Amino acid sequence: xxxxxxxxxxxxxxxxxxxxxxxxxxxxxxxxxxxxxxxxxxxxxxxxxxxxxxxxxxxxxxxxxxxxxxxxxxxxxxxxxxxxxxxxxxxxxxxxxxxxxxxxxxxxxxxxxxxxxxxxxxxxxxxxxxxxxxx
Numbered sequence: 001x002x003x004x005x006x007x008x009x010x011x012x013x014x015x016x017x018x019x020x021x022x023x024x025x026x027x028x029x030x031x032x033x034x035x036x037x038x039x040x041x042x043x044x045x046x047x048x049x050x051x052x053x054x055x056x057x058x059x060x061x062x063x064x065x066x067x068x069x070x071x072x073x074x075x076x077x078x079x080x081x082x083x084x085x086x087x088x089x090x091x092x093x094x095x096x097x098x099x100x101x102x103x104x105x106x107x108x109x110x111x112x113x114x115x116x117x118x119x120x121x122x123x124x125x126x127x128x129x130x131x132x133x134x135x
Contacts, residue, residue, distance in 0.1 A: 007031055022055060026062055038070030057083055061096035073104045094118035095128040102135035111135045 011028040018024055025044060032041030045063040049056055060083045067076035080097040087093060095118040101111035115132035119125040 004031070004035060008035060022058070029062070029066060033066045033070050038066070038072075041066055042070070057087060057090065057093060061093060064096055064100055068100045068104050073100070073106060076100050076104075077107070089121055091118040091122035091125070091128060094121070095131050098128065098131045098135060102131060108135055 008028075008031045011024065011031050014021070014024040015028045025048060029041040029044045032038070032044070042063060045059050045066065048059045049063065060079060064076040064079045067073075067079060077097065077100060080093060080100065084090070084093050084097065094114040098111045098114035098118065101107045101114070112132060112135055115128050115135060118128035119132065122128055
């Protein structure tokens with residue numbers, strides 16, 4: 001609705017009330033990046049990555065998308081490359097790399113390969129199918 005300041009204030013409030021909620025963290029980070037404060041948005045996600053919790057790789061994927069949105073496409077892809085080296089068969093990471101490449105129009109042949117592999121590996125391939133269709 002174009003009320004970014006209000007949205008940011010609501011996201012800050014949601015995060016303050018539950019700083020471990022993944023949705024609140026993701027929304028706040030996204031709004032910070034949208035507002036042009038990419039470093040602050042990425043720092044929020046990086047803090048969760050540094051905790052090395054069970055959702056760490058989900059946060060890596062989120063960070064990469066925000067990096068790309070903030071203009072650091074090579075850094076985003078490198079972040080995902082590292083995570084995929086760590087967990088090569090994780091379809092969500094492959095899909096994230098496909099999405100970043102596709103939305104930024106880089107490495108499209110590799111993006112298609114990532115999506116196809118994610119589709120083959122996923123229990124629910126709907127996200128990767130969507131990404132591949134976009135590419």
